[in-house]
Amino acid sequence: MKEKTKKIIFYFILIQPFLDLYWFYHGKLADLLPFTLPTIIRILAVFAIFCMFFSQKQNWQKLGRDKWLIAYLVLLIIYSVLHLWHVRTFTSVNPNDYGYSMFGEIFYLIRMILPLMIIYFTRQVEFDKHDLCLVIEWLSGLFSGTIVISNLFVISLRSYETGFISANIFEWFVNPNIGYSHMASKGFFNFTNMVAAVLFMLLPLMLYYLFSNFNWKTAGLTSVQALAMIELGAKVAAIGLLCGIGIGILLYLLHRYAFKNIKSSGKALITAILIEIVSLVILPFGPAIQRYNYEIQLAQQSDHDLTQEKAELKAGLAKYPTGAKREAFLRSFIKKNYKAYALNKKFVFKSYPYQYDPEFWLGIMRENGELRMQNRHLEQMMLNQVVKTNNNRLDKVFGISYMRQNNIFNLERDFISQVYSLGWAGMLLFVGPYVVILLYGAFKWLTDKRVRSYLISSLLAAIVFMLAAAYSSGNVMDFLTASLILGFVEGNLLVQIKKGEE
Numbered sequence: 326m327k328e329k330t331k332k333i334i335f336y337f338i339l340i341q342p343f344l345d346l347y348w349f350y351h352g353k354l355a356d357l358l359p360f361t362l363p364t365i366i367r368i369l370a371v372f373a374i375f376c377m378f379f380s381q382k383q384n385w386q387k388l389g390r391d392k393w394l395i396a397y398l399v400l401l402i403i404y405s406v407l408h409l410w411h412v413r414t415f416t417s418v419n420p421n422d423y424g425y426s427m428f429g430e431i432f433y434l435i436r437m438i439l440p441l442m443i444i445y446f447t448r449q450v451e452f453d454k455h456d457l458c459l460v461i462e463w464l465s466g467l468f469s470g471t472i473v474i475s476n477l478f479v480i481s482l483r484s485y486e487t488g489f490i491s492a493n494i495f496e497w498f499v500n501p502n503i504g505y506s507h508m509a510s511k512g513f514f515n516f517t518n519m520v521a522a523v524l525f526m527l528l529p530l531m532l533y534y535l536f537s538n539f540n541w542k543t544a545g546l547t548s549v550q551a552l553a554m555i556e557l558g559a560k561v562a563a564i565g566l567l568c569g570i571g572i573g574i575l576l577y578l579l580h581r582y583a584f585k586n587i588k589s590s591g592k593a594l595i596t597a598i599l600i601e602i603v604s605l606v607i608l609p610f611g612p613a614i615q616r617y618n619y620e621i622q623l624a625q626q627s628d629h630d631l632t633q634e635k636a637e638l639k640a641g642l643a644k645y646p647t648g649a650k651r652e653a654f655l656r657s658f659i660k661k662n663y664k665a666y667a668l669n670k671k672f673v674f675k676s677y678p679y680q681y682d683p684e685f686w687l688g689i690m691r692e693n694g695e696l697r698m699q700n701r702h703l704e705q706m707m708l709n710q711v712v713k714t715n716n717n718r719l720d721k722v723f724g725i726s727y728m729r730q731n732n733i734f735n736l737e738r739d740f741i742s743q744v745y746s747l748g749w750a751g752m753l754l755f756v757g758p759y760v761v762i763l764l765y766g767a768f769k770w771l772t773d774k775r776v777r778s779y780l781i782s783s784l785l786a787a788i789v790f791m792l793a794a795a796y797s798s799g800n801v802m803d804f805l806t807a808s809l810i811l812g813f814v815e816g817n818l819l820v821q822i823k824k825g826e827e
Contacts, residue, residue, distance in 0.1 A: 330377045331450040337370050338460055338813045342467040345806040347482055347515045360432055367805055371439045374446055404754055405434050412726035416715045418681040424732035433727040437755045440812035447816025457817050461530045465546050468524060469553035471512035476556045484509035484517040484558045494556060497610040505615035509558025517559050522794035522801045523810055524554050525565035526787045532573030533783035539593040551600045558612030561798045570601045580779040587779045634662050655683035666690050667697055676734040677707040685710050704736045708745050724748035737799030756802050762815045763788045769822050776825040784818040
């Protein structure tokens, strides 16, 4: 039964790229059921793994001996009940309560538990190095191959905005007028930031296989992944590629010459250096740099002469200093001038509609252009205003609910995002374990030379990369494609640490 459970986990992780296809979340497929089909499949799959694993009596007995785990599960249950009780009532300026649904919130809590369960089951069934290698290389090939091939044939979805790209990578070098949104390719996947984070995490592991057992298949896969990270157009992917290869080379040199627990591989080292050099050559023509330059230009334009708008605003506020007429004037002014102030239309009209709190948007308009252009700043400001309106100190402990936060705007900074949705208690219970396992692995690596293997170093680097990407770009820890793969990697880290200690 252990081998059957391992096989199901193996294939379950491998199908994650397919469960992240764009059409599952948009269009007819997204509207078939109350919740997305991939999420339902994942819940059923993890439930099947749970049933298979605990069909053996000794596994129940082992769980009973893990007192710390029992205590953690009890805390999860207590927190979940208190969280749902706390967020059921809320004071807001939005009459639809930001789309809160208790059923949806329960579903979210269940989703957040799934990757934690994968950590536990992966640790218990103990994948060997060969199976881990197969999973990592297949994931890299599925994600990267889809992006590269779809870009080549100009059938890839855009990483930013909707629709398909207009040019493949060869056109980047001959047509400098292609906008970054027409270049950046995410294949057929749903969330750009999530794919960037996964590829960033896989990079040190692909380099580990390149250096530890050089062959042209792995070299080809690593090269394709590097190309995909450039074509994706995300800052995390672009910066992560350059830094990740550099760190991967340093890890190899550390284990080759300091720890002396890996054989020399000149071909792998030359391949990694060549990938780095070629990436440096291509990146200036790619969408990540184009987007960066565009954002600088847009920020400068947002600080253009607003003399006329400011004069109109000043006159209107002087004429209507208080009351309903002031609010009516502000609503009219914001609707007419939000573009002049370079405000994100989605934020103003949908996330936190100006009609309900025009004074908030007045405050935003008075900020400098650089701040107004920072989406994460505006996302956090909107959430702060929602929390301020509710005026409940327990929001810091139990959050305002994922449903409300997501319907306002999903803050693109994980960990902080979960503090808003789940509170500090929920963030520590649901997201904290990923950091705790990382710190545990780092402690073991530092204090026990038996654990200081090249594979464990690479697994630790992969986890650091994923968590850094989650904090930097968001849209990772709440999305199961990324968190389930992260859970699988962390479970394997615990397996390797145990084997190293034996």
